[in-house]
Amino acid sequence: MRPNLAVLDVSLIDRILQEAFSLLMNPGVKVGTIEAAELLSSGGARLENGVAHIPEWVARRALQSVPREFYLYDRGGHAAVHYGGDDVHFDPGSSCLSILDPDTLRPRLAQSRDLVRLIQVAEVLPQYAAQSTAVVCNDVPSEIGDLYRLFLVLWYSHKPVVTGAFSTSTLQAMIDLLVADSGGGEALKWKPRAIFDVCPSPPLNWTDFAAHNLVVLARAGIPAELISMPLAGATGPVTLAGSIVQHAAETISGIAIHQLASPGAPVVWGGAPAIFDMRSGGTPMGAIETVMLDIACAQVGKSLGLPTHTYLVASDSKLADAQAGMESSISAVLGTLAGINMISGAGMLDALACHSIEKLVLDAEVIASAQRMVAGIGTPTETLATSMFAQVGLQGEFLKLKETRQLFRGEQHFPSSVIDRSTRPEGEGEVQGDAFSRARERVQELLASYSELEFPGQTRSRLQESVSRAAERAGLVTLPGIPVNELQRMQGSAAI
Amino acid sequence: MRDEALRAMQASIVNGAPETAAVLAQDALTAGFEPLDAINLGFVPGMHAVGEQFAQHTLFLPDMMASAEAMRAAMQVLEPELRKRGGERPNAGTVVLGTTKGDIHEIGKTLVGTLLTAHGFKVHDLGVDVASDVFVANILKTGADVVGISALLTTTMRGQKSVIEAIERAGLRARVKVIVGGAPVSRRWAEEIGADGYGQDAASAVELVKGLMHQGVHAG
Structure with missing residues (x-):
């Protein structure tokens, strides 16, 4: 059996949904664009002063047309991420402004080269089924920041991407980049390579930017992930149950806009709800109540049969230390048990403000453990133990059994060198290095094992062409994060 | 009597009680307090106490919000009277x-x-x-x-x-x-x-x- 975790019972989920439907009528939902408002109106909602009052039947009809499952594809066209059922995948957290310098242990503003290293490490770690546009590159003009980091991910990775746009104007450029990557709009729609996070603003507000992006993504057939994030006690009710209701209302209203724009377009019941820290005013992502909120919100989505996402595996600690390990491990295991399709947040510190490649490597270990956990306790032998005892008797030499050799790789997960399971030699006092220092070494090993990717046909030229115009307009004379000789080599081979 | 009234004003801020603060402000005027004295000797020390208790982790942000509301309620009573008498609460900035x-x-x-x-x-x-x-x-x-x-x-x-x-x-x-x-x-x-x-x-x-x-x- 697959071990499962639920934090809400059926009757409470019913109450949550009933109150969410009630909120959609009163007070209703603010909608920032005329287009989205008109879509809701044409679907049966009542509009009043920029607020849509959405009847339950309108919302339920939209929920009905959402695909129950879909896939994201790698560049080779293989289904790499399954949104649906209890499948669980992880991707690094996204949009950090800073990165932890492993030498000084201080955060510094992230640059393109940091994103490249992060992508390369995530590319070779099998625990990450998808990449994310993990940091904001501070050496790139902000007006193309979202476009450029997607470009870097596509340049250095074959994996699918969890991304998001910072403005309405760059969304289309990002779609164009993905079209260039896939070799055409239909190819991209048929085998989507990326999913876009779109965030309502709590409480109950789809701003012009978010509403516009929802409609554009729906019509382009590119998957959207709705990231509602009430802060319990600040931008949402203080009770966890109350904020779960708000999350449901915000998400259902987004689904209504999205499905009215294009019924059947892929969309995910996502989220990043958190409690509001009543001392600092911050958003503690490592708090157990935040984890409870995230799991509960996903459980509501699963009760409707929808694909799910949430934000876990992040820590509030400023270092990849014991606190980070504790917070990230708890949420990774619980989120996996809850069967949430995509869990974003690995590698993140300081309440989502700072990324750490070393933490990404450490988190990969707990993710592997969590995945082993949900693989469950299997029964690969006809008898559970008696036939093996029949062979070894009371001698107990199980190590020699053929079953041992055949099955141990499936029974046990083997961690990387980051996890120290060595036996301490007798008489040796001091332990050499902690998990963080081992993670630093592992990062170097992983970077060394990253090899240049093979690209089909003219994909790289198309990507470069697609981003170069925008980069030039933004005043960039080179492409940060891409070695000049690589571009020259590529141009040379294209000329041939 | 006067000290007791000032302590009650302070307590209304610490307790985050806007209605009480407004009543106490009115009572202070009726009892002949100078508005500026009620502000500086009664209500402002309440805000200082709130700040100290926040630093000591005994009060939290919702408590501070309530205290600020209580302060606003007291000032709504005292400021018009202060202006009437030709005065003004000194602007801290x-x-x-x-x-x-x-x-x-x-x-x-x-x-x-x-x-x-x-x-x-x-x-x-x-x-x-x-x-x-x-x-x-x-x-x-x-x-x-x-x-x-x-x-x-x-x-x-x-x-x-x-x-x-x-x-x-x-x-x-x-x-x-x-x-x-x-x-x-x-x-x-x-x-x-x-x-x-x-x-x-x-x-x-x-x-x-x-x-x-x-x-x-x-x-x-």
């Missing part, structure tokens, strides 16, 4: 607040504004999604001593730097102190973008602004 362009989050900023007002500052809250030139125009219009720039998102945080650059271009940087805040903001970020200060939370933002006023904001 003028502060312009706003959230950066592209960011519509305001809870932290509003909290800072509420607490600053409770501590006697004149606060001009520009709201959310505020363009750099609007910050500049309002610094000029109000003669602000301090400008506070808030951002909740890592993506809009860089807007804080843009506002500082706009203030510099307008030639106002020497006459106004800049503070920054918001969930993703750190002291290091504040230093990098050339801000004068960073408040980790609303309570420390108040202490920060008081400290900047004490330094003499026009010294530059």
Whole structure:
């Protein structure tokens, strides 16, 4: 059996949904664009002063047309991420402004080269089924920041991407980049390579930017992930149950806009709800109540049969230390048990403000453990133990059994060198290095094992062409994060 | 009797009880208190006590909000009477607040504004999604001593730097102190973008602004 975790019972989920439907009528939902408002109106909602009052039947009809499952594809066209059922995948957290310098242990503003290293490490770690546009590159003009980091991910990775746009104007450029990557709009729609996070603003507000992006993504057939994030006690009710209701209302209203724009377009019941820290005013992502909120919100989505996402595996600690390990491990295991399709947040510190490649490597270990956990306790032998005892008797030499050799790789997960399971030699006092220092070494090993990717046909030229115009307009004379000789080599081979 | 009344005023602030604070303010006027005495000897010590208890982790942000509401309720009774008598509560300083362009989050900023007002500052809250030139125009219009720039998102945080650059271009940087805040903001970020200060939370933002006023904001 697959071990499962639920934090809400059926009757409470019913109450949550009933109150969410009630909120959609009163007070209703603010909608920032005329287009989205008109879509809701044409679907049966009542509009009043920029607020849509959405009847339950309108919302339920939209929920009905959402695909129950879909896939994201790698560049080779293989289904790499399954949104649906209890499948669980992880991707690094996204949009950090800073990165932890492993030498000084201080955060510094992230640059393109940091994103490249992060992508390369995530590319070779099998625990990450998808990449994310993990940091904001501070050496790139902000007006193309979202476009450029997607470009870097596509340049250095074959994996699918969890991304998001910072403005309405760059969304289309990002779609164009993905079209260039896939070799055409239909190819991209048929085998989507990326999913876009779109965030309502709590409480109950789809701003012009978010509403516009929802409609554009729906019509382009590119998957959207709705990231509602009430802060319990600040931008949402203080009770966890109350904020779960708000999350449901915000998400259902987004689904209504999205499905009215294009019924059947892929969309995910996502989220990043958190409690509001009543001392600092911050958003503690490592708090157990935040984890409870995230799991509960996903459980509501699963009760409707929808694909799910949430934000876990992040820590509030400023270092990849014991606190980070504790917070990230708890949420990774619980989120996996809850069967949430995509869990974003690995590698993140300081309440989502700072990324750490070393933490990404450490988190990969707990993710592997969590995945082993949900693989469950299997029964690969006809008898559970008696036939093996029949062979070894009371001698107990199980190590020699053929079953041992055949099955141990499936029974046990083997961690990387980051996890120290060595036996301490007798008489040796001091332990050499902690998990963080081992993670630093592992990062170097992983970077060394990253090899240049093979690209089909003219994909790289198309990507470069697609981003170069925008980069030039933004005043960039080179492409940060891409070695000049690589571009020259590529141009040379294209000329041939 | 007088001390007892002042203690009750202080307690109404610490307890976050706006109705009680308003009644006590009215009672104080009826009993012959000077409005400024009721403010400075009764209600303001309440806000100081709240700040201390917040620092000691016995009070939290919702408690502070309630205390600021109680202070506002008392001031609504006392300020008209003060003006009638030709007086005015001394202005602790003028502060312009706003959230950066592209960011519509305001809870932290509003909290800072509420607490600053409770501590006697004149606060001009520009709201959310505020363009750099609007910050500049309002610094000029109000003669602000301090400008506070808030951002909740890592993506809009860089807007804080843009506002500082706009203030510099307008030639106002020497006459106004800049503070920054918001969930993703750190002291290091504040230093990098050339801000004068960073408040980790609303309570420390108040202490920060008081400290900047004490330094003499026009010294530059």
